Amino acid sequence: MKIALLGYGKMGKTIENLAKQRGHDIVIKTNKETGYDISIADVAIDFSVPDAAFNNVVKCFKNRVPVVSGTTGWLDNYNKAVSICNEEQGAFIYASNFSLGVTIFFELNTQLAKMMANLKDYNVSIEEVHHTQKLDAPSGTAITLAQSIINEHPAYQKWNLNTETAHSIPITAKRIADVSGKHTISYSSPTDSISITHNANNRQGFAQGALVAAEWLYGKTGVFTMKDVLKIS
Numbered sequence: 001m002k003i004a005l006l007g008y009g010k011m012g013k014t015i016e017n018l019a020k021q022r023g024h025d026i027v028i029k030t031n032k033e034t035g036y037d038i039s040i041a042d043v044a045i046d047f048s049v050p051d052a053a054f055n056n057v058v059k060c061f062k063n064r065v066p067v068v069s070g071t072t073g074w075l076d077n078y079n080k081a082v083s084i085c086n087e088e089q090g091a092f093i094y095a096s097n098f099s100l101g102v103t104i105f106f107e108l109n110t111q112l113a114k115m116m117a118n119l120k121d122y123n124v125s126i127e128e129v130h131h132t133q134k135l136d137a138p139s140g141t142a143i144t145l146a147q148s149i150i151n152e153h154p155a156y157q158k159w160n161l162n163t164e165t166a167h168s169i170p171i172t173a174k175r176i177a178d179v180s181g182k183h184t185i186s187y188s189s190p191t192d193s194i195s196i197t198h199n200a201n202n203r204q205g206f207a208q209g210a211l212v213a214a215e216w217l218y219g220k221t222g223v224f225t226m227k228d229v230l231k232i233s
């Protein structure tokens with residue numbers, strides 16, 4: 001496939017290397033909003049910055065170029081993007097975390113929240129740790145995890161960053177040099193605790209998941225998730 005990389009930073013470069021190994025051609029790599037013709041690409045992969053992602057994906061929809069986006073911190077505009085994608089008959093996959101392990105971890109989190117829903121002694125908390133260049137906090141992955149718990153657990157209605165309030169899931173965000181991404185969900189009672197953790201050893205897993213998603217999306221129309229790509233029911 002001819003791939004456009006919208007965002008050529010840490011992730012863009014990691015995806016470029018893996019895409020070449022998988023036999024793809026990189027026809028656009030850009031850190032800017034303008035100055036390229038997106039229609040020459042078979043598929044676009046957006047790992048840019050929160051302020052740019054919405055415009056990047058809309059440009060792809062309007063040019064009927066399927067687009068995979070992993071950029072976090074722009075999800076207030078996600079529903080608008082979905083509407084435009086459907087109007088323009090585009091193709092779109094967004095994931096706050098493309099690693100195959102996290103796609104499974106999201107399912108474990110949902111199942112654990114269901115099991116904990118009636119156990120009033122346990123309080124949940126989320127911790128995420130990332131490298132110091134990360135622009136957004138909490139991470140997109142932590143927000144996805146919190147939202148799934150809120151959907152399943154009657155005690156929680158919202159999440160809070162670095163503060164604890166009633167009916168709220170506390171999320172702690174830590175920034176430590178060179179950490180690719182670590183997420184832990186903990187349920188603690190006065191007598192014991194249960195934690196599940198996903199740790200990204202490097203960025204290869206995110207890149208692999210994004211490329212698998214792009215290969216799957218090519219030739220399709222509609223809005224999908226990684227559960228569709230990996231056939232998780």
Ligand SMILES: NC(=O)C1=CN([C@@H]2O[C@H](COP(=O)(O)OP(=O)(O)OC[C@H]3O[C@@H](n4cnc5c(N)ncnc54)[C@H](OP(=O)(O)O)[C@@H]3O)[C@@H](O)[C@H]2O)C=CC1
Binds near residue numbers: 031052
């Ligand atoms: N979903 C997932 O699995 C993952 C998501 N991410 C997310 O992906 C995003 C990128 O991460 P990462 O590569 O580490 O970040 P980087 O900062 O290394 O790269 C982002 C790049 O986007 C560029 N950029 C700025 N404006 C635009 C624009 N208008 N169009 C295209 N590119 C632009 C920046 O250029 P300049 O420096 O010149 O401003 C920079 O090179 C983040 O939001 C991060 O949270 C990261 C890893 C995994």
Ligand SMILES: O=C(O)C1=N[C@H](C(=O)O)C[C@H](O)C1
Binds near residue numbers: 130135139
């Ligand atoms: O910025 C990053 O690096 C990452 N961002 C994503 C997020 O915000 O969840 C995914 C991953 O944890 C790496």
